[in-house]
Amino acid sequence: MTTRRRSARRFAALALTSVVLVMASSGILRAQKDPPEPAQGKPAPKLVVRPAGAISSREVDEAGMRSVIEQLVACGTRNSLSSWTDPKRGVGCGRDRIVARLNEIAKNSAGRLQVTIDKFEASGTRTKNKPARMENVYGILPGADPQLAKTVFIVSGHFDSRASDVMDPNLDSPGADDDASGVAVSLECARLLSRMSPGTGGYRATLLFAAVSGEEQYLYGAERMLSWAQQQGYTVGGMLDNDIVGADPAPGAPHRIRLFSGGGEQDDADSPSRELARAIEEIDGREAIRLVFALDRVERGGDHEPFYLAGLPAVRFTEPLEDYRHQHQTPRTEDGVEYGDQVKYLNLEFAGNVARANAEPLRQLALAPAVPTGVKLGGGVTPDAKIIWNAEEDSQRAGFEILWRETTEPRWQVFQFVTSARETALKGVSTDNHFFAVRSVGKNGTRSIAVAASARRIPLSAGSVQPAK
Numbered sequence: 001m002t003t004r005r006r007s008a009r010r011f012a013a014l015a016l017t018s019v020v021l022v023m024a025s026s027g028i029l030r031a032q033k034d035p036p037e038p039a040q041g042k043p044a045p046k047l048v049v050r051p052a053g054a055i056s057s058r059e060v061d062e063a064g065m066r067s068v069i070e071q072l073v074a075c076g077t078r079n080s081l082s083s084w085t086d087p088k089r090g091v092g093c094g095r096d097r098i099v100a101r102l103n104e105i106a107k108n109s110a111g112r113l114q115v116t117i118d119k120f121e122a123s124g125t126r127t128k129n130k131p132a133r134m135e136n137v138y139g140i141l142p143g144a145d146p147q148l149a150k151t152v153f154i155v156s157g158h159f160d161s162r163a164s165d166v167m168d169p170n171l172d173s174p175g176a177d178d179d180a181s182g183v184a185v186s187l188e189c190a191r192l193l194s195r196m197s198p199g200t201g202g203y204r205a206t207l208l209f210a211a212v213s214g215e216e217q218y219l220y221g222a223e224r225m226l227s228w229a230q231q232q233g234y235t236v237g238g239m240l241d242n243d244i245v246g247a248d249p250a251p252g253a254p255h256r257i258r259l260f261s262g263g264g265e266q267d268d269a270d271s272p273s274r275e276l277a278r279a280i281e282e283i284d285g286r287e288a289i290r291l292v293f294a295l296d297r298v299e300r301g302g303d304h305e306p307f308y309l310a311g312l313p314a315v316r317f318t319e320p321l322e323d324y325r326h327q328h329q330t331p332r333t334e335d336g337v338e339y340g341d342q343v344k345y346l347n348l349e350f351a352g353n354v355a356r357a358n359a360e361p362l363r364q365l366a367l368a369p370a371v372p373t374g375v376k377l378g379g380g381v382t383p384d385a386k387i388i389w390n391a392e393e394d395s396q397r398a399g400f401e402i403l404w405r406e407t408t409e410p411r412w413q414v415f416q417f418v419t420s421a422r423e424t425a426l427k428g429v430s431t432d433n434h435f436f437a438v439r440s441v442g443k444n445g446t447r448s449i450a451v452a453a454s455a456r457r458i459p460l461s462a463g464s465v466q467p468a469k
């Protein structure tokens with residue numbers, strides 16, 4: 001035996017030992033003692049291949065993103081209570097820069113991208129309880145499929161900024177990371193997705209590239225955007241909030257992007273927001289996305305929240321590890337420590353990754369069939385789980401994937417692919433040991449976000465209990 005073959009053998013033995021060790025320690029061996037479900041083995045589902053033409057990081061214009069951020073910072077402050085009319089300083093200067101960039105992008109979209117300013121008023125403690133003028137900027141790429149054109153996928157960043165005192169519109173507040181970076185991501189998505197023609201037909205659903213104000217005064221711009229979308233007759237298919245997505249100073253950068261999602265109140269059927277987060281991770285890959293199963297960071301909030309609270313799919317992207325010296329701080333040096341949210345702390349390679357991690361899921365979701373509706377789990381107290389759902393006719397849909405996962409597993413697996421059934425019995429699968437969901441699959445390989453199957457639950461208690469007399 002040659003030395004090479006001997007060492008190959010030794011390596012194989014070593015590898016086998018470590019596989020056994022890993023299996024034993026991860027509980028896989030123990031799990032095998034559970035009764036198999038279904039008893040005859042799971043059907044091997046036919047899997048439609050994901051669509052080609054994924055946006056690559058090479059296509060992302062980091063220099064263009066940097067220029068957007070620098071232009072916004074050059075407005076001095078973008079506090080929502082600062083001037084909306086001064087072209088050189090204040091939040092109105094920020095709006096002007098965003099409108100100009102979107103108009104430039106619209107020129108290369110063959111006239112498809114429409115730029116709109118949405119004016120509104122908001123009042124609360126952070127406007128001194130007086131109505132304050134605010135504006136959002138939207139770039140709208142209308143869906144080409146009449147069946148889905150009223151479904152909108154939104155990517156958003158907020159262009160207002162704040163200094164240490166949120167009520168002082170005169171202090172410098174560069175807001176490079178919070179949140180010119182998120183605005184740059186939203187505008188870069190507009191550029192990437194409006195210039196390219198997916199096949200001949202365009203996107204099925206509508207895409208909305210937003211830059212909102214009033215976030216620091218209390219999420220007013222996002223709240224306004226939600227009611228604007230509803231007034232326009234849109235159903236929100238997904239909302240991707242980008243807030244503080246520009247810095248990644250820890251060694252080894254670029255790191256993964258954190259993606260926050262609220263889980264909802266039902267423990268057997270996660271919220272649409274959690275399902276949107278899973279869909280994004282599946283499209284972008286685990287090496288790009290760090291799922292965080294929480295609505296937001298502790299004691300912080302963001303523009304995805306009004307959407308989440310309305311039961312809509314909404315998630316938040318945020319950089320890996322925040323530096324609080326560079327957020328919500330009036331620029332200054334104290335005891336040799338520099339405070340302030342400046343461009344020099346940003347990592348545009350990381351921010352470019354965030355843009356790609358938004359754009360590719362938006363591309364696929366806007367090309368996907370509609371989500372199934374009325375997804376229910378039936379078959380309780382019987383040997384076979386039953387999955388029941390509805391969906392409109394759609395000539396571009398290949399079928400549906402029935403998904404399942406162990407209740408302790410974070411991610412779905414495909415149990416079965418079905419072409420048209422509205423009720424499918426999973427033979428020999430208990431209703432009680434897994435969670436279930438359904439998603440639509442396009443002939444083009446796209447998937448809708450999953451819809452968790454909710455089960456009818458009997459009340460925990462009826463009647464009353466009294467101490468004996």
Ligand SMILES: [Zn+2]
Pocket residue numbers: 158178179215243244
């Ligand atoms: Zn922010």
